[in-house]
Amino acid sequence: MRRRHVGVVLVVALLAAGVAGVAVAQEESSFVRGEPGIDVYAPESTLTAASTDELVLQVANDGEVRAGAAPQRDLVTTARAVTVEVTDEGPFEVHTRRQSVGTVPDGAVAPVPLSVTVPEDVEPGEYDVDVRVRYSHTSLYSPAGNVVQERSRTVRTSVDVTVEDRPRFAVDTVESDVQVGDSGSLVTNVTNVGSEAARDVVVGLESRSTDVSFGEAPRNTARVERLDPGENATIAHRVTVREDVDVRDLALDASVEYTDTDGVAGVQEGLTAGVVPAGEQSFSVSVTSSTLRVGEVGAIEGTVRNDGPVDVDAVRLALGDARIEPRTDSYAVGSLAAGESATFRFRGTVPPGTDPVPQRLDVTTQYRTTAGNDRATVDPVRVDVAERRDALDVDAVNASFAAGESGTLRVDVTNRREVDVRDVRLTLDVADPLESDFRSTVVPALAPGESEVVAFDLEVDGDAPASRYPATVGVEYIDPDDETVMARPATLAVEVTEATDDGLPAIEVVIFGALAVLVAVVFVWLYRR
DSSP: OHHHHHHHHHHHHHHHHHHHHHHHHHHHHHOEEEEOOEEEEOSSOEEOTTEEEEEEEEEEEOOEEEEEOGGGHHHHHOEEEEEEEEEEOTTSEESOOEEEEEEEOTTOEEEEEEEEEEOTTOOSEEEEEEEEEEEEEEEEEETTTTEEEEEEEEEEEEEEEEEOOOOOEEEEEEEEOOBTTSEEEEEEEEEEOSSSOEEEEEEEEEESSTTEEBTTBSEEEEEEEEEOTTOEEEEEEEEEEOTTOOSSOEEEEEEEEEEOTTSOEEEEEEEEEEEOOBOOOOEEEEEEEEOOBBTSEEEEEEEEEEOOSSOEEEEEEEEOSSSOEESSSEEEEEEEOTTOEEEEEEEEEBOTTOOSSOEEEEEEEEEEOTTSOEEEEEEEEEEOOBOOOOSEEEEEEEOEEETTOEEEEEEEEEEOSSSOEEEEEEEEEEOTTEEOSOOEEEEEEEOTTOEEEEEEEEEEOTTOOSEEEEEEEEEEEEOTTSOEEEOOOEEEEEEEEOOOOOSSOHHHHHHHHHHHHHHHHHHHHHHHO
8 A cells, every 4th residue: 555655646746747847848938039130221322413302211120039939039029119310411401300110020121211302512422321210129028037128229320322423404584575465485594404414405394374385285395405514505485375364473394304425314304494474565545636527527636655564566556447437547656665655646537427426436556566476455535526517608699680680699608617728619500590601610728717709600591480599509629638628518599589671771772773873864865866
């Protein structure tokens, strides 16, 4: 019995020792100690002067286990709360200097994009950008001793950045003569500000809106054969600015395509140019005097002023549709500087049926811009028109005749115009029972308000009853502009009275007496024989 008990005890002890060994082995297999291995790279580290580029850093983790079991490797090689900060940006400007990356496991690579501006004066070559990486990690894990160690680490390193030697360009606006609502020239200057020559340079301008266009297209290009470093070229573009656009700097996107000395094609985008158009051209037209009168030739005098904003050439005025018949279609003014005025004068006839009321005239101002474009504006003006009048008054001086009588019809002619007239031709027109053999007469000249009496012969039929009969006097004259004017005919009333019986007429008495004497002489002669 004693031996049996001893054997049982031995078996139990061996079993307990085995269990304890397994537990210790398990605890030793969970123990691990190590750390992440952080490094920073820039796979694409080439930048260009006078530009803003994206520089992508890569944070790589190559962790290390110093002791412990491999299955627990991630516990100590993972970097947590990783931040990347640029501590010295060198000659560059880094817009986002600090970024949070998060967790970077062992064997992983985390990208960190940086926006970097390279100043124009940075010489081509290699530069260092200093970077600081901060992170935390678990350095030791021991479940047997219930031990976990945490650490924070800082890694300082630098990244090599290369500013490459290649063509770079700047586009500037030189001048422009375009106006709102018109086409003109936009002159730009493209300069190779890089350190390498470029050939087959193509400069493109593109409008950002419909306010500016290049003819019918929103984009225009021009080619330059070659541009060496520091060399520039002047390029003229034909642009059009839409009407009613506010006067402001209208932005244009510019780009340059080129081929470098190695035959590699490149393009530089993100360039800008602009055009500030001059305001829309305008004129002020006003009428200073008007001698227009219904049925007569009159004149309109006025002024036209160039309100700018620029000088113009070949200014010509024309009258639009109105109740006036101008003698000439247009009036040439010539060149007008901005702010300058000039006078104009139109002569014309107001038709007889026109009402004597103010008339609207649309005056068209045609001109040529500094860009060589022919343009026109229309301005309405108000013109006074006087009522119709007789230019020459024609009145009868003596217009009473007896039936069967022959005599002279005297007519008084008066000039009612404010100007001299000449070669006044008056023509008499009568019908039965009136008759005239000499129906036309001429007055050499009449000053304003001057009168002259002219005469026409007139015969009245003996059988004409007593009454008033019309006699029409046509009037025609030449005005100071050597224009022949037909005035309104004047109608005169010729009064015819009954014939008077006053005995034999004197001629008949003389004839009768002569016959009587002749008869007496004949009788005496016969008697003496």
